[in-house]
Structure formats: structure tokens, C-alpha cells
Amino acid sequence: MTTGGARYVISSDAAAEVVRIVRRAKCSRIFVVFDKRVEARAMEISERLSTAGDQVVGTHGVTAGEGIKRLSFINRLLQILASAGADKATVIIAIGGGTLTDTVGFAAATYMRGIPWVAVATTVLGMADAAIGGKTGVDLGGRKNLVGAFWPPLASIADLRALATLPPVQRRTGMAEIIKAAVIGDARLLTMCATFDVASTSLAWRALIARSAAVKVRFVARDPNERGERAKLNLGHTVGHALESASGLRMSHGAAVAVGLRAAGLLSIERGLWRPHEHARMLRALRHAALALHAPIASSSAAFAALGSDKKRVAGTSRFVLPTAIGAVLYGIEVPDVDVRRVMLRCSRPPRGDELEA
Ligand SMILES: NC(=O)c1ccc[n+]([C@@H]2O[C@H](COP(=O)([O-])OP(=O)(O)OC[C@H]3O[C@@H](n4cnc5c(N)ncnc54)[C@H](O)[C@@H]3O)[C@@H](O)[C@H]2O)c1
Ligand SMILES: [Zn+2]
Numbered sequence: 001m002t003t004g005g006a007r008y009v010i011s012s013d014a015a016a017e018v019v020r021i022v023r024r025a026k027c028s029r030i031f032v033v034f035d036k037r038v039e040a041r042a043m044e045i046s047e048r049l050s051t052a053g054d055q056v057v058g059t060h061g062v063t064a065g066e067g068i069k070r071l072s073f074i075n076r077l078l079q080i081l082a083s084a085g086a087d088k089a090t091v092i093i094a095i096g097g098g099t100l101t102d103t104v105g106f107a108a109a110t111y112m113r114g115i116p117w118v119a120v121a122t123t124v125l126g127m128a129d130a131a132i133g134g135k136t137g138v139d140l141g142g143r144k145n146l147v148g149a150f151w152p153p154l155a156s157i158a159d160l161r162a163l164a165t166l167p168p169v170q171r172r173t174g175m176a177e178i179i180k181a182a183v184i185g186d187a188r189l190l191t192m193c194a195t196f197d198v199a200s201t202s203l204a205w206r207a208l209i210a211r212s213a214a215v216k217v218r219f220v221a222r223d224p225n226e227r228g229e230r231a232k233l234n235l236g237h238t239v240g241h242a243l244e245s246a247s248g249l250r251m252s253h254g255a256a257v258a259v260g261l262r263a264a265g266l267l268s269i270e271r272g273l274w275r276p277h278e279h280a281r282m283l284r285a286l287r288h289a290a291l292a293l294h295a296p297i298a299s300s301s302a303a304f305a306a307l308g309s310d311k312k313r314v315a316g317t318s319r320f321v322l323p324t325a326i327g328a329v330l331y332g333i334e335v336p337d338v339d340v341r342r343v344m345l346r347c348s349r350p351p352r353g354d355e356l357e358a
Contacts, residue, residue: 001217007155008132008217010210012202014041014120014159015048018093021118021155022054027091030056031084033077033104035064035096038122041162042095045120049093058084064100066249069138071147077107091116091154097123097170098130098253101153102145105136109151119153123166124174124205125254127158128181128212133220133230142249143306144241150225158209160202171198173254175289176236180261181212183282184232185219187327193285231331235321236260238307239298239344245306246297258291259298259347266343266355267335268322276358278326283356299348304341 001008011017022030030049034042039061046056060080062068086092094104094117101119108117121131137148163171175198182189189211196208216233223230240260244251265282268274283293297303307318317334324330 001214006134006152008158008213009155010127010158010160010206010213012160014157014161015045017155017157018045018118018120019048019052019054021157022049022091023052025091025116025154027089027116028055029086029090030054030093031081031086031090032056032059032093032095033100034059034061034094035100035122036061037064037165038095038162041120041122041159045093045095057086057090062096062100064096066099066139066244066253068103069099069145071138071140073103074107074110074138077104078111081107081111086111086115088112088115091118093118093120094153095120095122095159097121097126101126101131102136102148103138105134105151105153106138106148108153109136109149114151117151117153119156121156121158122162124163124171124209125177127160127209128174129177129216131156131158132213132216133233134224139249142245144244144249152224158213160206163202163205168198169252172289172291173252176254176258176261176286176291178208178212179282179285179289180233180235180257181215182285183261183323183326184235184329185215185327186211187325189215190281190285190326194281194288196288198289229331232321232329234331235323235329236264238318238320239263239340239347242303242306242344243295243297246300246303251295251297255292256295258286259293259295261286262293262351263298263340263343263347264320264322266346267320267339268324270339270343271322271333273322273324273330275325276355278323280356280358281326282323283351287356294347294350296348298344303344307340
């Protein structure tokens with residue numbers, strides 16, 4: 001698949017894909033930045049590059065997580081690149097989850113006004129979503145992704161073998177984005193999610209990841225810089241980002257998106273745009289992945305205030321993506337604060353039976 005020129009590949013031999021892509025790009029030097037939790041995968045990729053005759057000028061291991069999405073980390077990374085003599089002919093290979101690819105991609109976007117990079121995703125969330133589409137960036141002052149750039153990688157590679165070490169909690173948070181993709185544009189994918197066992201082998205994950213990635217690739221290819229319908233991919237993220245911010249970025253992105261999806265569904269039901277039984281199907285798929293459907297912090301003034309700093313906000317209202325059917329959403333729907341506050345209060349508590357059983 002291609003996303004506005006960038007390739008997307010799911011592979012059980014990510015090293016071979018990286019070698020192929022570096023060769024095609026004719027980059028003579030390579031710098032590898034990796035999440036220390038996937039050091040073994042990174043070393044295999046580095047060694048295969050060296051064996052293929054490519055010059056790996058440096059490697060740098062990082063303890064990844066939301067905490068690295070900050071300018072101080074970018075500053076350090078840029079200095080490491082400069083010390084290694086990275087130049088326009090250097091390609092950066094970023095190996096890790098969404099936090100790693102978001103930050104390393106942003107460093108690649110700004111170093112010498114932009115050098116090429118490759119995203120090698122090692123989490124479900126990264127493979128299905130974050131590593132695709134060229135949105136890079138960091139958080140600022142507790143606000144998610146406030147600083148960033150569109151800087152597509154040469155390729156996004158889903159490293160299926162990395163899933164072997166991925167803990168259940170990270171598999172579940174990845175499911176939140178896959179269910180999001182299903183609601184946006186792939187009804188069959190939701191049916192698959194409804195019975196999927198997150199402990200499954202990488203082979204079983206492959207089908208889910210491929211379908212989710214296909215939804216993202218489709219929207220990114222049509223609107224790479226989010227001038228319009230790419231915004232549909234933000235379903236569940238208006239409230240989701242507010243919850244992450246209110247938690248001091250301690251709540252995981254996937255967990256926040258799961259509750260954000262419920263909030264968007266409730267707002268859409270209130271507007272007569274989305275049927276309760278489709279909402280219930282979405283919630284049951286989230287619950288099947290053992291994702292919480294509520295977050296006590298949703299009723300806090302901090303969460304509501306965090307909405308106020310959302311990039312998509314206009315005076316007195318927030319812009320939402322709202323589902324209209326499994327596989328279809330509307331974007332840019334202005335919702336008054338009073339409605340958002342009511343729904344957030346509801347999302348601070350578990351759904352009642354009728355919300356789940358409709
Ligand atoms: N750029 C985009 O378009 C986009 C889209 C969606 C999400 N995001 C961002 O992605 C981030 C979340 O990504 P994430 O959930 O991958 O988080 P993450 O990068 O923090 O990874 C989750 C955890 O898993 C560990 N890990 C990674 N790969 C592993 C493996 N194979 N085995 C064992 N442990 C492993 C990491 O060290 C980390 O502790 C958020 O910051 C979110 O804003 C970006
Ligand atoms: Zn997301």
C-alpha cells in the first residue's frame with residue numbers, strides 16, 4: 001500500500017524490508033534509534049544493514065513512552081545526530097511504538113530542515129495507526145501533539161515479529177485504534193474485532209492490522225495534510241486527548257481513545273445520527289478487548305478545561321467527528337460545551353445495561 005508516496009508494508013522479516021527501502025532510497029548512511037524494549041529487533045535490523053554493505057553510523061536506545069514526547073528529548077536526539085555526523089544523505093530508522101516514531105519522525109523533520117526516515121512499528125497501535133501517515137510531533141505543557149510536522153517516512157513497516165514480546169495491556173490499547181478504524185471505514189473489521197483474542201499469534205493479528213492500516217492509508221492518501229476528510233481519523237480523539245491531558249499524560253493513548261469513542265457515540269445518538277444498537281456493538285467490541293468504557297477523570301474540571309486547549313476548538317463549541325453507521329462518520333460537527341460536559345460526566349461512569357444491550 002502507499003500513502004501519498006510512502007510505502008506501508010506488514011512483514012515477518014522487517015530487516016529485509018528495511019534493507020530494500022534503504023537501497024531504493026540510495027542513502028549511504030544510516031542512524032538507528034530504537035525503543036530499548038525491542039533492542040533485539042533493532043540489533044537484528046542493524047546487523048542485516050551492515051551485512052548488506054550499508055554504513056550504520058550510529059545506534060541510540062531510548063526508554064520510550066509518552067514521557068519522551070517532549071522538546072528536551074528532541075533537543076538531545078538532534079545533538080546525538082549532529083555528533084554522529086548525520087547529513088542529508090543519512091536515513092534514520094525509528095524502531096518502536098507510537099511515541100518513538102512520533103518523536104524520531106519529528107527529529108527527522110527538523111534536522112537540516114528534513115532528512116529521510118523509516119518507521120518500523122513494534123506495537124499494535126503503531127502498526128495499525130501511529131507509524132502511518134507522516135504526522136510527527138511532541139506534547140507541550142501537557143497538551144498532546146501541540147508541536148509537530150507532517151513529515152512522511154520513506155516507508156512504514158509493521159514488524160510482526162515484535163508482537164511476540166508485546167504485553168497484553170499494549171495489545172489492548174492498540175485494539176482501541178483498530179476499532180476506531182472499523183467505525184470510520186470498515187464494518188467487517190468491527191465484526192472481526194468483536195470476537196478477536198488479543199493473545200493471538202502475530203499471524204492472526206496480521207489481518208486486523210492490515211485492515212486497520214488500509215483505512216488509514218486510504219484517508220491519508222486522499223488528504224495527506226489534513227485539509228479535510230483526514231480529520232475523520234480523529235474519531236474519539238477530542239475527548240480522548242482531553243482525558244490524556246487531564247491525567248498528566250499518565251492515561252495511555254489507547255485507553256483514552258476507547259472512552260473517547262464512547263463519548264463520540266453518545267453525542268451522535270443525541271443528535272439522531274447514530275443508532276443505539278450500533279453504539280452498543282462498538283462498546284461491546286471495546287469491552288471484548290478488556291478496554292474500560294469509562295474514566296472517572298472524565299467528570300473533572302481538568303478534563304473539561306483540557307478540551308478548551310484542543311486544536312480543533314472554536315469559540316464555545318468543540319468540533320467532533322461523529323459516527324453515523326459502523327463504517328461511516330461525519331467530521332467538523334460543532335457541539336456546544338454544555339452537551340460535551342454532560343456526555344463527559346456520563347463517561348466518568350460505566351455504561352448502564354441499556355447502553356450496552358441496545
Ligand atoms: N502519528 C500518528 O498519526 C499517531 C496516531 C496514533 C497515535 N499516535 C501516538 O502514539 C502514541 C502511542 O503509541 P503506543 O501505544 O505504541 O505507545 P508506546 O510507544 O509508548 O509503546 C507502548 C509501550 O510498549 C513498549 N513496547 C513497544 N514495542 C514493544 C514490543 N514489541 N514488545 C514489548 N514492549 C514494547 C514501549 O516501550 C512502551 O512502554 C501516543 O503518543 C499517540 O499520541 C500517533
Ligand atoms: Zn490515536
